[in-house]
Structures are given as C-alpha cells and as structure tokens.
Amino acid sequence: MIHFDKFTLENGLKVIVHQDKSTPIVAFNIVYDVGARDEDEKQTGFAHLFEHLMFGGSINIPDFDTPLQKVGGSNNAFTSNDMTNYYMTLPKDNLETAFWLESDRMLSLAFTDKSLEVQRSVVIEEFKQNYLNQPYGDVWLLLRPLAYENHPYRWATIGKEISHIEDATMEDVKAFFKKHYLPNNAILTVAGNIELEEIKALSKKWFESIPSGTITERKLPKDPQQTEEKRLRVERDVPTNAIYKAYKMCNKQHQDYFISDLLSDVLSLGKSSRFHISLIKEQKLFSDINAFISGSFDEGLFTITGKLADNVSFEKAEEAILKEIEKIKSELVNKAELTKVKNKIESTTEFAETSVLNKAMNLSFAELLGDANAVNLEVEHYQKVTSEDLKRVANDILIETNCSTLIYAKTK
Amino acid sequence: MTEINRKEAPAFKQVNNIEFLAVTKTHLDNGIEVNYINGGSQEIIKIDFIFKAGNLFQNKVLVASSTNGLLKEGTENYSAQEISEGIDNYGAFLEVENTYDTASLTLYTLNKHLNSVLPIVKEVVLSPQLSEKEFNIYKKNASERFKTSLEKVSFVARSTFMSAIFGEDHPYGKPVQLDDYSNLSIDDLTAFYNNNYNLGNCNILVSGNVNKEHIDTLNTFFGQEDTVKKTPSIQHLTIPETDNSPIYIEKEKALQSAIRIGRTFPIKTHKDYFGLEILNTVLGGYFGSRLMKNIREDKGYTYGIGSGILSLKEAGYFFISTEVGSDVTKAALTEIYKEIETIRTVEITEEELELVKNYLLGQLLSSCDGPFNMASLFDNVHEYGLDYDFYNDYIKTIKEISAKTLLELAVKYLQKSDLKEVVVGKL
Numbered sequence: 073m074i075h076f077d078k079f080t081l082e083n084g085l086k087v088i089v090h091q092d093k094s095t096p097i098v099a100f101n102i103v104y105d106v107g108a109r110d111e112d113e114k115q116t117g118f119a120h121l122f123e124h125l126m127f128g129g130s131i132n133i134p135d136f137d138t139p140l141q142k143v144g145g146s147n148n149a150f151t152s153n154d155m156t157n158y159y160m161t162l163p164k165d166n167l168e169t170a171f172w173l174e175s176d177r178m179l180s181l182a183f184t185d186k187s188l189e190v191q192r193s194v195v196i197e198e199f200k201q202n203y204l205n206q207p208y209g210d211v212w213l214l215l216r217p218l219a220y221e222n223h224p225y226r227w228a229t230i231g232k233e234i235s236h237i238e239d240a241t242m243e244d245v246k247a248f249f250k251k252h253y254l255p256n257n258a259i260l261t262v263a264g265n266i267e268l269e270e271i272k273a274l275s276k277k278w279f280e281s282i283p284s285g286t287i288t289e290r291k292l293p294k295d296p297q298q299t300e301e302k303r304l305r306v307e308r309d310v311p312t313n314a315i316y317k318a319y320k321m322c323n324k325q326h327q328d329y330f331i332s333d334l335l336s337d338v339l340s341l342g343k344s345s346r347f348h349i350s351l352i353k354e355q356k357l358f359s360d361i362n363a364f365i366s367g368s369f370d371e372g373l374f375t376i377t378g379k380l381a382d383n384v385s386f387e388k389a390e391e392a393i394l395k396e397i398e399k400i401k402s403e404l405v406n407k408a409e410l411t412k413v414k415n416k417i418e419s420t421t422e423f424a425e426t427s428v429l430n431k432a433m434n435l436s437f438a439e440l441l442g443d444a445n446a447v448n449l450e451v452e453h454y455q456k457v458t459s460e461d462l463k464r465v466a467n468d469i470l471i472e473t474n475c476s477t478l479i480y481a482k483t484k
Numbered sequence: 485m486t487e488i489n490r491k492e493a494p495a496f497k498q499v500n501n502i503e504f505l506a507v508t509k510t511h512l513d514n515g516i517e518v519n520y521i522n523g524g525s526q527e528i529i530k531i532d533f534i535f536k537a538g539n540l541f542q543n544k545v546l547v548a549s550s551t552n553g554l555l556k557e558g559t560e561n562y563s564a565q566e567i568s569e570g571i572d573n574y575g576a577f578l579e580v581e582n583t584y585d586t587a588s589l590t591l592y593t594l595n596k597h598l599n600s601v602l603p604i605v606k607e608v609v610l611s612p613q614l615s616e617k618e619f620n621i622y623k624k625n626a627s628e629r630f631k632t633s634l635e636k637v638s639f640v641a642r643s644t645f646m647s648a649i650f651g652e653d654h655p656y657g658k659p660v661q662l663d664d665y666s667n668l669s670i671d672d673l674t675a676f677y678n679n680n681y682n683l684g685n686c687n688i689l690v691s692g693n694v695n696k697e698h699i700d701t702l703n704t705f706f707g708q709e710d711t712v713k714k715t716p717s718i719q720h721l722t723i724p725e726t727d728n729s730p731i732y733i734e735k736e737k738a739l740q741s742a743i744r745i746g747r748t749f750p751i752k753t754h755k756d757y758f759g760l761e762i763l764n765t766v767l768g769g770y771f772g773s774r775l776m777k778n779i780r781e782d783k784g785y786t787y788g789i790g791s792g793i794l795s796l797k798e799a800g801y802f803f804i805s806t807e808v809g810s811d812v813t814k815a816a817l818t819e820i821y822k823e824i825e826t827i828r829t830v831e832i833t834e835e836e837l838e839l840v841k842n843y844l845l846g847q848l849l850s851s852c853d854g855p856f857n858m859a860s861l862f863d864n865v866h867e868y869g870l871d872y873d874f875y876n877d878y879i880k881t882i883k884e885i886s887a888k889t890l891l892e893l894a895v896k897y898l899q900k901s902d903l904k905e906v907v908v909g910k911l
Contacts, residue, residue, distance in 0.1 A: 094523075094524065094525055094854075095853050095854070096502075096503070096849055096852075096853065097849065097850050097853050131490075132490040132491045133490075133491075137771055137772050138772055138839065139493050141770065141771070141772045141839055141840075141842070141843040142493075142496070142838070142839045142842050142843070143496040143842060143846065144498070144499050144842050144843055144845055144846015144847070144849065145846055146770070146771070146843075146846070146847065146850075161850060162846060163497075163499050163846050163849055165496070165497045165499075166494075166496040166497065166846075168494035168495075168496075169493065169494055169496055171494075172490070172493060172494050175490075176490055179490070189784070190780075190781060190782065190783070190784040191784070192784070193783075193784025193785070193809075194780055194781075194784050194786070194787055195787075196809075197740070197784070197785070197786050197787045197807075197808070197809055198787040200739040200740050200809065201740055201787050201807050202787075204739050205637065205738060205739040205740045205807070206636060207632050207635040207636065208632075277488060278488070281488075309635075309737070310632070310635065311628070311631035311632055311634070311635060312628055312631065312632060341572075342568055342571075342572045343556070343564065343565075343567075343568035343572075344565060344568035344569040344571075344572045344573075348568075349565055352621070352625070353564070353565075353621060356621065356624075359624065359625040359628040359629070360625065360628075360629070379628065379632075381624065381625075381628070382624075382628070408573065411573070412569070412572050412573045412575075415572075415573065415574055415575030416572065416575045417575075418575050418594070419528070419574075419575035419576065419577075419592070419593070419594050420575070422526050422527070422528050422594060423526070423528060423592060425526055426524055426526055426528070426854055426856065427854075428853075
C-alpha cells in the first residue's frame with residue numbers, strides 16, 4: 073500500500089506527495105502527457121528528440137545537469153509512445169534544487185541552435201546504436217507498422233526513419249514546447265522523507281507562477297477491427313532465425329488488461345512456464361521464447377517472440393506455438409498454475425516498493441491514466457482473475473486473423 | 485507573492501552524514517559464516533550464496549559459467565521443472581550469476597514463504613545433478629546466444645580488450661570461441677562443482693526484513709551439513725607485458741564503431757584506489773564527465789561514452805567505452821586522447837572538483853539506501869577482507885583530496901603509452 077496526498081496548483085499542475093521516512097533520498101518525478109503517439113506522421117521521433125532538448129539549458133539556467141550534480145543528485149528521462157517522463161533523485165536536504173531546475177525548464181527552454189544540432193546527432197547515433205547496428209534491432213520498426221494501420225503506435229518512439237530527426241527545425245521545437253509543456257499537462261510526484269506542507273509551499277513558490285495553456289484534445293485515429301492475418305518476411309544478416317507474433321489486445325484501463333498480462337505469464341514467465349517446458353526443453357524447437365504485453369495506454373499488443381533452434385523450420389516452430397495457444401484456448405488453466413502467476417505479481421509488487429523512485433513513477437503513471445490510487449488496486453485486479461477469464465481472453469485475442477507475424481530469416 | 489530569483493540556485497549542503505545499516509555476523513552450527521543486514525519496511529528477504537567459483541578458478545573456458553548455469557536444472561530429488569515450479573509457485577526468484585571471481589545463487593522471497601522454498605534452494609546448492617541431458621540443452625541454447633553476441637560490435641570490443649590487457653592465458657583474458665562449447669564435457673562441470681562449490685567456501689549474506697528466527701531457519705537447512713574448508717586453488721598468472729599497438733577489427737557494414745581504451749589498474753586494497761575512482765569520475769564516470777561533455781554533448785559523436793574501474797580479486801582494470809558513428813571514429817579517438825592529455829597536464833579547477841566531490845557523496849548516500857543496496861556494498865568489499873571502514877575512508881578521501889594529488893595520479897596512471905586501444909567497426 074502506497075499512501076499519498078494530492079493537490080492541484082492554480083495553473084493546473086497536479087502534485088502527488090508520498091512520505092517514506094526510511095530513506096535519505098528524495099525522488100522527484102515529472103511526467104508530461106505527451107508521447108510519440110501525439111506526433112505528426114511526417115515528424116516521427118519528435119517527442120523523444122524533444123526530451124533530449126530539455127537538458128540543453130532553460131531560460132534562466134544555462135545547464136540543467138551541473139547544478140543537480142553539484143548538490144549530489146542525478147537524473148534521467150525517457151519517452152514512450154504514451155508519455156515523456158523526467159526524474160531526479162537527490163539528498164533530502166537539497167530538495168529545493170529540484171524544484172528550481174524543473175520549474176525553470178517548464179517556464180521556458182533556452183532554445184539554443186547548438187543544443188538542437190548536437191542532440192540531433194546524439195539521437196541519430198542512438199537510432200543507429202539501438203535499432204540499426206544491432207542484430208534484430210529493427211524488429212519493432214517492422215512490426216509496429218505491420219500491426220497498426222492508423223493508430224500512431226505504428227511508429228516507434230525513436231521515429232520511423234532518421235530523416236525525420238534530420239529535418240526537425242527550431243520552429244517545430246518551439247511549437248511543440250508551447251503545445252505540450254504546460255503545467256496543466258503535467259503531473260509532479262515527490263517521494264521521500266518529506267512533509268505535505270513543505271511540498272505544498274515549494275510547489276507554489278516555484279511552479280504556480282508558470283502560466284497554464286490550452287490543451288488540444290487528443291483525437292487519435294483508431295485502427296479498424298483486424299479481420300485477416302498479416303505476414304511479413306525479411307532476410308537479415310543474423311545468426312539465428314526468429315519469429316514474432318503480435319496480437320491486438322485491449323487498452324490499459326480495461327479489466328481484460330490484467331487477464332492478458334497473466335495469460336502471457338502462464339505462457340512464458342520463468343522456467344516453469346508452458347513455453348519454456350514444452351518448446352525449449354521438451355521439443356527443443358526454440359533457444360529462447362517469450363510472451364509479453366506492450367503495456368501501452370491505448371489498444372496494445374500481446375506479443376510472442378522466439379529464436380528458433382538450429383535446423384528447425386519456421387513452419388514447424390510456428391505450428392508448435394499455435395498448438396500451445398490452442399491448448400490455452402480450449403482447456404482451463406488449473407488452479408495451481410493460476411495461483412503461481414498471481415503469487416509472482418504479489419512478490420514483484422512488494423520488491424518494487426523498496427525503491428522510492430519506483431513508487432514515485434508508478435504514482436505518476438497511474439495518475440496520468442486518471443487515478444494515482446490505481447497503484448494500490450492493481451494486486452486486487454490480478455487476484456480477481458479466474459481460469460475462465462483466461463480462457464475467454466485467450467479466445468478473444470489469440471486468433472490468427474487478429475495477428476501480425478514477422479518472419480525474421482537469416483540470410484543464407 | 486514575493487518575487488523569486490530564478491537565476492540563483494537555492495542554498496544546498498554537502499552530504500555530511502551517511503548511515504550504514506549494521507551488519508551482524510553469526511555462524512551456523514557447522515561453522516559457516518553468515519552476515520545479515522536488517523532494514524526496510526517490506527516483508528521480503530534476499531539470501532546470497534557466494535562461492536569462489538568464477539572464471540578465475542576454471543582451467544578451461546566456459547566451465548565456471550556452465551556449472552553455474554546448470555545448478556537449477558535438476559538435483560538428486562527434483563527435476564528442473566520441479567525446481568522452477570517449487571520456486572515460482574511461491575512467487576520467489578532464484579537467480580544464478582557467474583562473474584570473473586565468484587559464482588552465486590540468490591534467492592528473493594516474501595518472508596512468509598521462506599520455509600517453503602528453502603528445501604529446494606538447499607538441493608540446488610548442495611546436490612545438483614549436472615546431467616548430460618540438461619547440459620546438452622544448455623550448451624545448444626548458450627551457443628546460440630553467443631552467436632548473436634558475436635554480431636555486436638560492443639561485445640567483440642569488450643572481449644578483445646580483456647584479452648589484450650590480461651593476455652590470452654589469464655582467466656580474465658582468455659577468449660571464448662564458438663567451438664569451445666562443443667569441447668566442454670559434463671565431467672568438466674562435475675569436477676569443477678566438486679572443487680569449488682562447498683559450503684566451507686561460501687559466503688552467505690542475508691538482507692531485508694531479517695531477524696534471528698530467519699537465521700535459525702537457515703541453520704536448519706544449511707547448518708547441519710558437513711563442510712570442508714578448502715580454498716580452491718588458482719594459478720597466480722602474471723599479466724604479460726605486451727606491446728600497445730592499437731587493435732583494429734574491421735566490420736565492413738558497421739554503422740558504428742565500438743571503442744575500448746584502457747589498462748590494468750590497482751585494486752581496492754591499493755592506496756591509490758580511492759583517488760583513482762575520483763579521477764575516473766572526472767574523466768568519464770558520470771553524465772557531466774569530461775568525455776560525455778566533449779564527445780556527446782559538444783560533438784554529438786555518440787549516444788553515450790563513459791569510463792570505469794573494475795577491481796577484481798587478482799587485478800583491476802580501467803576502461804573507456806563508447807560506440808560512435810563509423811564516419812567519426814577517428815575524430816572521436818582524437819578527442820578521447822585529448823581529454824586524457826588534458827587531465828594529465830592541467831589541474832582540475834576548484835569548481836569542478838567541488839562538483840565531483842558533492843556528486844560522489846550524494847551517489848554514495850543513494851547506494852546506502854535500503855538493506856539490499858547495503859548488502860551489495862558489503863559484498864563488494866567483504867571479498868577483500870574489508871568492511872564498512874572502506875567506505876568511511878572513501879568519504880574521507882573524497883572530502884580531502886586535492887587537485888594536485890589527482891594530477892599526480894593522472895600523470896602516473898594515464899600515460900598514453902600504457903593504454904591499450906581496441907576498435908571494432910570502421911576506422
């Protein structure tokens with residue numbers, strides 16, 4: 073159970089406060105309600121490029137990192153398809169530094185040409201390092217546009233192609249800031265050995281004078297119900313054949329979300345899972361195989377990824393996956409197996425709560441979806457799931473006309 | 485409302501006081517040493533079994549990691565599946581890890597399930613089956629993963645670098661080839677297990693919400709076994725003097741080149757160690773470091789660059805590591821050496837030194853947060869026969885060290901002719 077308080081400043085900035093007296097460290101997390109799904113399809117990768125620019129100095133402070141390091145803190149950020157999240161940890165005594173730094177870059181960036189030029193190169197190198205110069209690195213660049221037709225999840229946060237990052241202009245950067253980096257489009261969470269009144273005062277002092285703005289209502293194109301199987305085959309210079317199967321699934325606020333998550337756990341969590349025992353150990357068809365859900369806010373993907381063992385054909389490998397899927401669609405998962413995956417959820421939650429930063433992030437993300445208290449209800453949602461639920465959802469989503477399959481073959 | 489001055493940083497303090505969670509040392513009935521650290525508010529517990537069974541102790545490559553990797557794949561009384569079910573059913577995690585010096589098993593569990601999972605952990609530690617059948621599956625899948633790693637410039641650069649600085653005969657530097665997997669037999673593993681995995685050579689470290697009762701439970705499972713205190717033997721190999729001409733492995737289609745530059749370095753027990761840690765931080769040890777500021781934040785050659793020191797049991801090493809656009813490989817190398825030259829010739833300014841000192845103290849405070857973090861801090865020095873005093877000495881050094889001392893260390897340890905350079909990609 074994570075206790076917290078919540079208040080909203082006059083400019084619309086929501087603030088969540090969680091007290092944890094056991095730690096000398098404060099976590100300071102701010103999430104902006106903007107991600108790659110909010111990008112124009114001709115300017116993909118922009119939200120992420122923008123995240124880099126947030127470290128390039130703000131209107132009153134030329135360098136973001138140095139003053140934080142000087143007080144013993146550290147920070148980082150990440151962009152997903154749904155949001156952009158910035159976080160710091162620092163000694164409790166120096167908490168005000170975080171308010172000073174974070175509020176200034178919300179007020180206004182410095183928008184220097186140098187920062188844009190350098191970060192453009194850095195992001196292009198990031199693109200190469202993680203997506204192009206790695207075996208299997210381009211899988212999601214291929215799988216997303218195969219699985220999604222209209223929804224902006226059809227591109228990755230890094231962007232569709234390097235040229236989109238090359239073409240970004242300072243005008244675009246300023247417009248993006250003005251549109252999305254508003255106090256009423258953000259949630260601040262502070263967690264540590266702190267008092268509510270202290271955080272209220274600091275929030276008012278540093279953030280309340282930042283003007284709010286108009287938030288454009290998010291109207292994302294929806295995908296039609298998929299009615300036929302999609303397949304793509306590529307050849308790459310990789311050592312092992314691989315197969316990727318992505319099934320469309322519900323959004324994060326749907327009760328079936330938790331069921332889908334447990335379904336993926338039954339199939340592939342740990343060495344006692346069905347995939348591991350049947351496909352790796354008994355039939356020896358795969359050297360590695362996993363099932364997981366994307367965890368996205370809008371309609372997501374239930375993905376199965378497998379590396380084929382030597383001399384196993386794609387047909388045989390896929391047939392074996394489908395047989396496991398058929399089994400979970402036709403037979404009820406027994407009680408012991410269900411209890412097992414629920415117990416994993418319980419312990420994972422306990423272990424995650426040892427980190428004050430983790431707690432701050434989870435509160436922020438839950439609030440972004442509408443209610444910070446959802447973090448405290450999650451375990452219960454999982455506990456409620458029955459074997460019948462698993463069977464129903466398996467039959468709902470794990471069907472081939474709802475699937476996009478990527479065959480990733482090694483060059484002969 | 486009063487006007488605030490946004491140009492001026494709020495007042496701050498240097499971290500003054502770092503509290504270490506106490507370590508309690510005790511012994512099981514058979515004399516095995518157990519250290520435990522109590523703290524945190526969750527009802528969870530972590531138990532590390534750490535053996536002197538890492539790569540350092542093997543006579544043949546891959547033996548240490550394969551033995552470690554096979555521990556959970558079947559015991560005298562349980563099949564591999566029964567083991568994983570027995571752990572998973574209680575939401576627990578049992579992880580194995582092999583490093584250069586040690587091999588370990590780590591259990592994470594909710595306190596309420598400790599009694600239920602320990603019988604399995606006991607079997608895994610004390611009577612693994614090491615069967616031919618499981619070994620063949622393990623070998624096949626591990627060699628597949630290895631093939632994929634060989635396609636990564638960063639992986640090839642790292643292993644080439646280790647061979648370059650330690651020599652191909654030293655256990656830290658011995659390169660692995662794909663056919664080493666097929667040359668491995670189950671007898672190699674059995675022999676290695678018998679020599680290196682006995683409780684007499686095991687450190688048990690318990691952390692989390694732990695009390696005397698948990699130690700008693702541990703004693704029921706592990707305190708009644710006979711143990712032999714037999715320190716596994718190692719060959720103390722000398723590290724060869726080699727020439728330092730750069731090593732270049734061309735990858736024609738590479739979009740990026742992986743760079744590794746470094747040398748052997750003093751270990752934790754050496755008088756210069758703390759100073760070198762601080763020097764490394766300035767050069768490449770944090771986001772605001774000189775390498776990062778120049779090569780990423782000014783030139784945009786890379787997504788990331790850093791440097792580090794790894795202190796192992798027999799020797800340590802220092803390394804700079806990055807992946808840069810293949811069109812700027814040469815330019816990046818020039819800038820890296822420029823930064824090394826600067827740190828050897830110009831004293832660090834008071835301002836930068838103060839920043840690094842404050843940063844390091846803040847990071848140390850973070851790394852003492854909670855019982856699991858404290859357990860890793862303890863484990864990191866226990867191996868060398870050191871205790872928390874190590875960190876108190878470190879804090880003292882951070883507070884007192886001068887720019888002059890750091891310059892002297894840079895002159896002594898970062899001479900270009902002592903550094904090995906590995907580039908994998910395109911020059």
